[in-house]
Amino acid sequence: MTTASTVFVVDDDQAMRTSLQWLIESTGMKVLTFESADAFLAGYYPGRAGCLLVDVRMPGMSGLELQAYLTREGYRLPVIIITGHGDVAMAVKAMKAGAMDFIEKPFHDEDLLRSIRRALEYDQRQRVGQAAREDLQARLADLTPREHEVMGMVTDGKSNREIAAALGVTPKTVEAHRARVMEKMRAESLAELVRMALIAGREEGA
Template identity: 80%
Template sequence: MTTDATVFVVDDDQAMRTSLQWLIESTGLTVQTFESADVFLADYAPGRAGCLLLDVRMPGMTGLELQSYLTRQGYRLPVILITGHGDVAMAVKAMKAGALDFIEKPFHDEDLLRSIHQALDFDQKNRASHVVRAEIAMRLAELTPREHEVMTMVTDGLSNREIAAALGVSAKTVEAHRARVMEKMRAESLAELVRMALLVAPETAL
């Protein structure tokens, strides 16, 4: 878990904010509390590591509306919802929209802390994966259009002969393109090249 991670608590109930801050800080984690979604948005710098502990029902922008806004903006901050019994259906809907967990009131401290640590671990892994995807995307940008075509066909499982027929070139030419693709992508094997293609597939059309 990253040491610079912060647990952001957004709840309009001051007593609840104070109680959550004390509980979470008692485990050595950094906490910031906010009384509303608007105050949180005014302070939050996109890209900060951590997770968001969010009350479902709040005056003004609700917890679900804040989650939806963060998703639309492309923010990757993991969300945990705190919900009353009457809000469970909404919380489930929010989880389907990307929230990691919801904690029902009254909750056990251990359950909440376990969920927070899972969210922080998820955030750390997600950030590491994002760095890898960005590096692969940079390598892809170095390929020529023809090399890009060859990589697509190679990772789709076509043989050199099939690629040559599809592109109207010789198998030797395909071999040369394939060698340059492997070099530029820094792939040690076809399996590694396929894994790279799969990793960036949601962000980069091969």
């Protein structure tokens, strides 16, 4: 994880918030606490790195409702549900809706910290992957329509001569287009260019 990651704790019980803050900060992690879902939403901006530790039962918006809202709005923040003995069925529902974990009260400190670390590591992996996808899209956007055509044919395994015949140009012109594609995509080899094309194709089909 990076120092930019924050553990966001949402719980209406002040004693629980204080206890969780002390525990998590004792490991060197940054913590912000909120007494309600509304307070959290007022203080959080989309894209901020970290994870959310939220109680199921709270006045106003519940933990499950907050999770559903974040999912609906496209927030990628990993969610850990804190649940009482009577809330296990709801916690299972939260897991099915995408929560990373649920922790039953009373919980062991190490179990909670292990879950938090796993959520923060997952968040960082997601962010690295997203940055790589955005970089790939920026490279693709820099290609001309003809370079896109050439890249598609090259990564389909067609030779320069076959591409030239399909486009009605000379093989030397194809070589020039191909060189520009490799340069703009910053591909060191044909295999790397094929990998990029496969990733881009998966993104378009997602």
